[in-house]
Amino acid sequence: MKKTTCFMLIFALSNSIFSQIQNNSITDAGDIVFTAYHNNPDGFSFVFLDNCPAETTIRFVDEEWNGSAFASENYEGEILWTNDTNTTISQGTVIIIQNADDDINISASTGSAIEINSGFSIANTNDGIMAITGTRSSPGVFLAFFGDTTASSLVGTSLINGYTANQQSNYGTGYYSGGQNCNGLSITECSERLNNTANWTIESTFDYPEIVMSELDLNAVLKLKNAEKQNIYYYPNPVTDKLKILTEHIISSVQIHNILGQQVYFADFNNSNISIDLTSLRSGSYYIKCYSNYSSHTFKIQKL
Incomplete structure (x- = not known):
């Protein structure tokens, strides 16, 4: 007994x-990772570490998370991305969002993006972006975060800084500039590499989206x-x-x-x-x- x-x-x-598990759905922390964060014109990119089924939606919130809720339900902006391709988007695919602060000219390299609450704006400092399922008033899974500690808390999100989130005390705009494959790594270790500040170039101005990684090679990632x-x-x-x-x-x-x-x-x-x-x-x-x-x-x- x-x-x-x-x-x-x-x-x-x-x-x-x-330990991240690949289960052909975007339902776990770390299933996506931010790969670029750009100001003027506003834009960001992210990569899938799991296959993304058709009709999947992801909400990118510009409002601060205070540890138990977003600071407001309608202040600042948010972007709703949808996989409306009628097919599964493969892991390793990078999605590039451009003109994120323009509800008319906003675009996504794959799928579609719309600005839900006008006011989405990426600042060079003291800002961040949270990716979630569900809605701002009723979040589902917290998928990823990029930004500084003044922008959002990670408390209550299940995100872990350096593993499924990329947060520093004094961050700015920038892009992932590390290796573009995860050969010999587990998907968890791949996520850690992408969220490692040492693998990012932080600059106030850079050529977006030309300089951004276009695809992450996951063909040789270890299958756990x-x-x-x-x-x-x-x-x-x-x-x-x-x-x-x-x-x-x-x-x-x-x-x-x-x-x-x-x-x-x-x-x-x-x-x-x-x-x-x-x-x-x-x-x-x-x-x-x-x-x-x-x-x-x-x-x-x-x-x-």
Whole structure:
């Protein structure tokens, strides 16, 4: 009876591990990633990391998210993009939105885009854009974010800075300028590369959309099975001192980030069963990222 109870507890905790799964729908955080953010004329681009079925809609909101709701339901603007091609748009496809602040001349490279609430405007500083399903008053899934910390909070979104969101304290307009393929990476690691500030060129002026990546090659991305989400276990959560992590693969290193995306811990390991002393960390939420030779897993814990 004790063994059964313990197993059920660990299994329940492991369900919160972040590992992107490709399931032919745009229904998970990180299914899209922003690849450019341009001011005057306003525009942005994003890439699909999963296949996008026909009739999928994505809402891009210029209003700030305060941790529990958008600051207003109709102030500032939003763009509604729709896959009206009657076909599935393949992962790796980059969608380029131009004239985002012009409800007459707005355009999308694939699908269609319309400005829902006039007032959509991308500023060079102190701004950001949130991609969601659903509506502003009733958001569904938070898919992606690009911008600075004054524009929006990531609290309450399930987005993780550096993994499914790209947020810095003092950001501006710019574009992804890193590698244009994810050969040998998992889709989670590919998302991390795209959301890494080091792989972006931040400039107040640049040739948009000419300089923007036109396509991301995902043909050689590692295909992870859904079951891999369950192959790592951690407990207790919440934790006061020692966090134990178990997996079927050898853990090579562990990183810990706070909710601002700042790294507060790093250590190398060579074991599938490890214990980490978190006594020195302040109370709050943290993201634990475990690396192995096969993949990486990220999960959230609460430090008491």
